[in-house]
Amino acid sequence: MKDQNPGELEATERLLAVAVAIKRERSVEWRITGSGLKERKSMAAFDWDFQPKLDRRAVEDLFTLAFIEHHEDLLVTGKCGTGKSHILKALVIKACAQEWMIRYARCVDLIDHLYAGLADGSYERRMKSWCRPPFLVIDDVGLGQLKRRDDEPTAAHMLFTLLDRRHNKATTAITSNIKLSAWGKYLGDATLAAAVLDRLAATSIRIDIDGPSYRQHQARQRAQQHGLALPGEEAS
Numbered sequence: 001m002k003d004q005n006p007g008e009l010e011a012t013e014r015l016l017a018v019a020v021a022i023k024r025e026r027s028v029e030w031r032i033t034g035s036g037l038k039e040r041k042s043m044a045a046f047d048w049d050f051q052p053k054l055d056r057r058a059v060e061d062l063f064t065l066a067f068i069e070h071h072e073d074l075l076v077t078g079k080c081g082t083g084k085s086h087i088l089k090a091l092v093i094k095a096c097a098q099e100w101m102i103r104y105a106r107c108v109d110l111i112d113h114l115y116a117g118l119a120d121g122s123y124e125r126r127m128k129s130w131c132r133p134p135f136l137v138i139d140d141v142g143l144g145q146l147k148r149r150d151d152e153p154t155a156a157h158m159l160f161t162l163l164d165r166r167h168n169k170a171t172t173a174i175t176s177n178i179k180l181s182a183w184g185k186y187l188g189d190a191t192l193a194a195a196v197l198d199r200l201a202a203t204s205i206r207i208d209i210d211g212p213s214y215r216q217h218q219a220r221q222r223a224q225q226h227g228l229a230l231p232g233e234e235a236s
Contacts, residue, residue, distance in 0.1 A: 043060075046086060054211065065091075072203050080143070082211050089104075104137040108140070114158050127162065131162060131165045135173070141178070141183065155186075156192035156196060164199060167202075180197055
């Protein structure tokens with residue numbers, strides 16, 4: 001068998017490199033799709049100047065993903081529209097690119113999924129599926145109405161069980177647009193909500209975004225372009 005000449009070797013190497021790149025791209029896409037993330041975000045589109053109080057270095061450090069390796073949790077709080085979900089969705093994309101297994105869900109959707117398991121007898125299987133991924137994102141605690149019947153466990157009970165099983169074994173990242181003191185009322189049990197926060201306090205990185213709503217800012221800009229006024233504001 002004749003040796004390949006340098007030109008043929010170079011062409012073969014290029015083809016192999018392309019094949020590897022395509023395979024990796026498909027793998028990343030499969031992870032993103034499987035995570036449950038519907039809206040993709042990147043930090044390249046994040047307006048840092050609009051949130052000057054936000055610790056940029058602390059946020060950028062998250063994108064090393066070291067906190068996932070160390071099984072640290074993440075709690076991001078702030079009013080609606082301040083960029084909490086943007087940051088976590090960008091983290092999901094970055095983690096998928098680094099080949100982590102991830103699940104993403106809004107809090108109300110996760111709890112509804114578990115309640116459905118009570119109805120069809122699959123609760124424990126569903127709970128285990130949420131416990132399994134190394135990186136779990138629970139977005140928007142405080143947004144949306146949680147459903148419950150009197151004979152069923154509270155959302156606080158479900159969330160505590162989930163975090164307790166994942167504690168020191170896997171990373172959970174949570175965003176909330178309500179004060180932590182309001183979690184008890186929202187989740188339906190003040191005692192268990194306090195236990196949830198206690199679990200998070202033990203191993204979590206805390207970031208609070210104290211700033212205005214970017215969505216309201218964009219809405220105001222659009223209204224001004226069309227000579228309109230937002231509700232509660234007078235047209236100039």
